[in-house]
Structure formats: structure tokens, C-alpha cells
Amino acid sequence: MQRTGSLEIPQDQKFQERYWKLQRIAWIGMVIMLILAFLGLFGSGPLSHATIGNEDDPLQLKFQRFGLFHAPTTLEVHIGGDRVASEETEVQLELSRAYLDGVQIESIEPEPERVVAIPGGVNYVFLRGDPLRSTRIQIHLMPETYGLLRGEVSLKDGPSLDFLQWIYP
Amino acid sequence: MEPILRATAVYFFVMIVVRISGRRTLGEMTSFDLVLLLIISEATQNAMIGDNFSLTNCFLVVLTLCTLDIGLSLLKERSRFIDKWIDGLPTILVENGKPLKERMSKARVNEEDILEAGRTLQGLERMDQIKYAVLERSGQITVIAKPTD
Numbered sequence A: 001m002q003r004t005g006s007l008e009i010p011q012d013q014k015f016q017e018r019y020w021k022l023q024r025i026a027w028i029g030m031v032i033m034l035i036l037a038f039l040g041l042f043g044s045g046p047l048s049h050a051t052i053g054n055e056d057d058p059l060q061l062k063f064q065r066f067g068l069f070h071a072p073t074t075l076e077v078h079i080g081g082d083r084v085a086s087e088e089t090e091v092q093l094e095l096s097r098a099y100l101d102g103v104q105i106e107s108i109e110p111e112p113e114r115v116v117a118i119p120g121g122v123n124y125v126f127l128r129g130d131p132l133r134s135t136r137i138q139i140h141l142m143p144e145t146y147g148l149l150r151g152e153v154s155l156k157d158g159p160s161l162d163f164l165q166w167i168y169p
Numbered sequence B: 001m002e003p004i005l006r007a008t009a010v011y012f013f014v015m016i017v018v019r020i021s022g023r024r025t026l027g028e029m030t031s032f033d034l035v036l037l038l039i040i041s042e043a044t045q046n047a048m049i050g051d052n053f054s055l056t057n058c059f060l061v062v063l064t065l066c067t068l069d070i071g072l073s074l075l076k077e078r079s080r081f082i083d084k085w086i087d088g089l090p091t092i093l094v095e096n097g098k099p100l101k102e103r104m105s106k107a108r109v110n111e112e113d114i115l116e117a118g119r120t121l122q123g124l125e126r127m128d129q130i131k132y133a134v135l136e137r138s139g140q141i142t143v144i145a146k147p148t149d
Helices: A014-039 A097-102 B001-019 B031-049 B056-077 B080-087 B101-106 B111-121
Strands: A047-051 A059-064 A066-068 A074-080 A090-096 A103-109 A114-118 A121-127 A135-145 A148-155 A160-168 B092-093 B130-135 B143-147
Touching: A014 B001, A047 A160, A059 A148, A059 A160, A074 A090, A090 A097, A090 A135, A097 A103, A097 A121, A121 A135, A135 A148, B001 B031, B001 B056, B001 B080, B031 B056, B056 B080, B056 B092, B092 B101, B111 B130, B111 B143
Parallel strands: A066 A160
Antiparallel strands: A047 A059, A059 A074, A074 A135, A090 A121, A090 A148, A103 A135, A114 A121, A148 A160, B092 B130, B130 B143
16 A cells, blocks of 8 residues: 555556546536537527428428427428418418338427328328418427427428537436 | 437437536535436436336336446446546545645636635634635535644
8 A cells, every 4th residue: 555654555646646637527528518409409498499390381391400308499480471462261281201210299389170090101181261371380399309300391282491409417 | 229229328428518518516415406406307307208207118217227327337447548538536635735726627616615615524613723624525625624733
């Protein structure tokens, strides 16, 4: 056993200095992590918030780039008004099967009139009061897997948007 | 499989964070550290159990944590390197009545702490009665008194 003075003690000042130095670096790392978390690296926040498409596009999607396993998150779909007034009062929104396999849909606001299973996904049919005005649909869901989640929302016979979400375990 | 992975992740994460925080944070428990401990246990509990409230899940988590602990202690027994990094080494803070200021500030221990340890452990009144004060691996400060003439 090592001795320091009359003490039998396994002191190792070189190791201790190295450990203290590493500890200070790790403290900085902890603060950086917290700042990043605050900014949204691990969930909601400006870093996480993503929008595809413009306000006046026929289809716009707002979602969180970073989600957490079993924590609620929301897809917000903005459907633009028809330029030409049409009689049609239905909006048909499609979500890809691959995405639905990875999440559990908690609720959809407004509730769809009908839900139709189609090849490659699910078609949600909504009634629209005024076809000239835009509509907003919120899909509240919970990721059931972790890792990269690839999704696609589209309007039937219309534009489609691809998006990627990273789900932390 | 999932509860095992979850418990393992939590075990190592808490170990690393506690180690980074340093001995003073959770070693020498003040009343606030007790609160901190309660909050940490509450926060980690949900992540380990998830939404699976079965007995099996609970058993698996406990089994995982204990097995990891045994495994780690065996590893520490075998490897000096791992032992050093996980449990640290004792550090002498006072030598022959002289406080080693630089070490003390890095270890976040002040003279009050040492005098307090001297009073509670040895009934010492002054710094110059202390021969050695050591910050132990557990985070406790131990004091050896100078022999009285």
C-alpha cells in the first residue's frame, strides 16, 4: 500500500487532477445539453419545430422534428382553400401506412367523417364547411417506436408531403 | 427485453451523472441532497417501469439493477483502472494542520466542512489539531487528530 506521510492511503494526485479536469469539462457538457434541450433538441422548442409548405399552399404540415417515445406530439395539417369555388365539401387526407405503424393516433381534431383503409395507408375524410376557406386539422399522436420515423401526408389526387421525425427512446 | 435495457440505461446514466456531479453532491448528504435523491428516484422510476405495471417487469428491473451492481463490483475488484474511475480515490485535504487550499477548492470542500468533521468525529477544536483530513471515496471527510503531548 502506498504511503503519504504516515498515512497508508492509495492517493494518486495525477489521477485526481485529471479527474477534476474531466469533471469540469463534463459540467460544461451538462449545461450545453440543457441549453440544447431548452432549444428543443429533445422535444418541443424552436429547434424541433418544423413546417413544410407555405400558408397559402394547398397542403401545409407543421410537426415536431424531435419526438419522445410514448410522449404526445401533434401533426398540424393546413389545407388551403380552393381558388375556384367547388361544390365538393369533402377533404380527403391520406397518411402513409409506414408512419401509422410507428405511432398510435390518440385523437384527430376535427374528427373525420369516415376513415377508409387504402393500399399504402389510411384515408381520413373530413367534411368542410366552406371550400373557399382554408381548414386546419390536428392529429394528436404518440410514437410507439424509436429512431427515424418517415411519414407522408397527402391530399387525395393532390399534393403530398414527406417528413422525417426522430424519436428518442 | 425492454425492461432490462431500460434499467441498464438508467443505471449507467445515473452513475455517470452522480460521478460527474462529484462526491460532494451526493456523498455527504445534506437535507437538500435527500430531496434531490427522492426527486431523482421519482424521475427515473417511470422510465424504468414504463407503462408496464406487471410483477414480472418489476422483478426484471430489480434483477437487472442488482446484477449490474454485482458485475460492476467484480469488475472493480479486477481492474484498478475501472475502480479508480467509478469510485475515485481518497484525497488528502489537510496535512499536519495545513489546509491544502487548491485541492480543497477543486473538491469543493471548505475549512468549515473540515472543522465540522473534526468536531463531530474527534472532538477537535482547531485546524492545527488536525493531522490529516481526507476526503474519502464515499464523500465523507475523515479526520485524524495530532497526538497530544
